[in-house]
Every structure is written in structure tokens, then in C-alpha cells.
Amino acid sequence: ARHGDACLAAHAPPPGTNASATAGIHSMRWKCLLGRHRLPHLSTPYLLAGSQYDTLQVASLLGTQPGVHPRDKGEEASAAHLARILVHEARKVQREAASRNVSVGLFFPACFDHATTLMTQAGFEMARPTLGESAQGALSRFLVSRQLTLIDGCDKFACGSCPEVL
Numbered sequence: 001a002r003h004g005d006a007c008l009a010a011h012a013p014p015p016g017t018n019a020s021a022t023a024g025i026h027s028m029r030w031k032c033l034l035g036r037h038r039l040p041h042l043s044t045p046y047l048l049a050g051s052q053y054d055t056l057q058v059a060s061l062l063g064t065q066p067g068v069h070p071r072d073k074g075e076e077a078s079a080a081h082l083a084r085i086l087v088h089e090a091r092k093v094q095r096e097a098a099s100r101n102v103s104v105g106l107f108f109p110a111c112f113d114h115a116t117t118l119m120t121q122a123g124f125e126m127a128r129p130t131l132g133e134s135a136q137g138a139l140s141r142f143l144v145s146r147q148l149t150l151i152d153g154c155d156k157f158a159c160g161s162c163p164e165v166l
């Protein structure tokens with residue numbers, strides 16, 4: 001199935017629910033469209049990649065437009081807290097997958113940007129290197145070794161080694 005048989009089974013309507021209800025409130029199969037619900041059911045290796053300070057997530061947290069930097073130390077601290085939660089959750093996904101013998105690599109630079117795998121003026125070219133590696137390079141290394149954890153360890157807002165957009 002396109003959404004994964006294991007995921008669909010995990011979110012099926014309760015037994016005894018009639019077929020017409022499966023498109024309604026009793027069906028939770030829509031969850032299989034979201035990584036958070038789908039990842040626990042994957043059996044193939046995968047690489048989780050993203051910016052710790054994703055511009056869209058920070059904007060949502062602060063109630064600003066995407067790309068607007070935090071206005072003060074309090075907002076920077078809130079964004080840094082969000083980044084720590086992101087890294088903690090990513091490491092938890094990695095550990096849970098390892099308990100199922102599934103390899104999960106992590107690539108999380110502490111950059112204030114979005115779509116780190118495609119970030120150039122043209123939008124669809126090689127990504128900029130960060131953490132000593134581009135996202136494509138990180139994926140290549142992961143595919144060969146099935147092991148990779150590249151996470152910026154700094155704890156202030158957008159403190160990673162993030163080059164400017166080309």
C-alpha cells in the first residue's frame with residue numbers, strides 16, 4: 001500500500017465499526033501521511049534531515065513571518081529550546097528504530113533556514129555544506145555505512161557553521 005500496510009493496520013477503525021464510518025471520525029488512517037506516525041512502521045533505513053532552526057517552525061513559535069529573526073534574547077531562548085526538543089525527539093526516533101534493527105541517520109545543523117537539502121537561488125541544486133557535509137553528502141555517507149549522526153551541538157540561536165545562501 002502507498003501508505004504502508006503496517007501503518008494502516010495500526011490506525012484502522014475499531015473492530016465492529018461499519019464500513020461507512022471508515023471515512024469519518026473512526027478512521028485514523030490519515031495519520032499514515034505524517035512522518036511522526038509513519039516512521040515507527042518503516043523497516044528500511046532512512047535519514048532524518050532538517051535545520052534545528054527551521055525558519056517556518058521558528059516563525060510559527062514566535063508568531064512572525066518566516067525568515068524573521070527573533071527580536072530579543074527571550075525569543076532566541078524559545079527558539080533554542082524548540083531546537084533542543086527537535087534534537088531530543090530525533091534521537092528518540094533513532095533509538096526506537098535501532099530497537100527494531102532499522103538504521104536511522106540524523107543530519108541536523110543549527111542553521112536558521114528551511115529546506116536545507118535544496119537551498120540555493122535556483123532552489124533545486126546542490127545544497128550548501130554545513131557540519132562539514134552537504135545534506136546530499138550526508139545521505140551518501142549514510143547509504144554506504146548505515147550509520148550517521150551529524151548534529152550541531154551548540155546551544156544558542158542559529159549558532160551552527162552555516163554558510164550564506166549562494
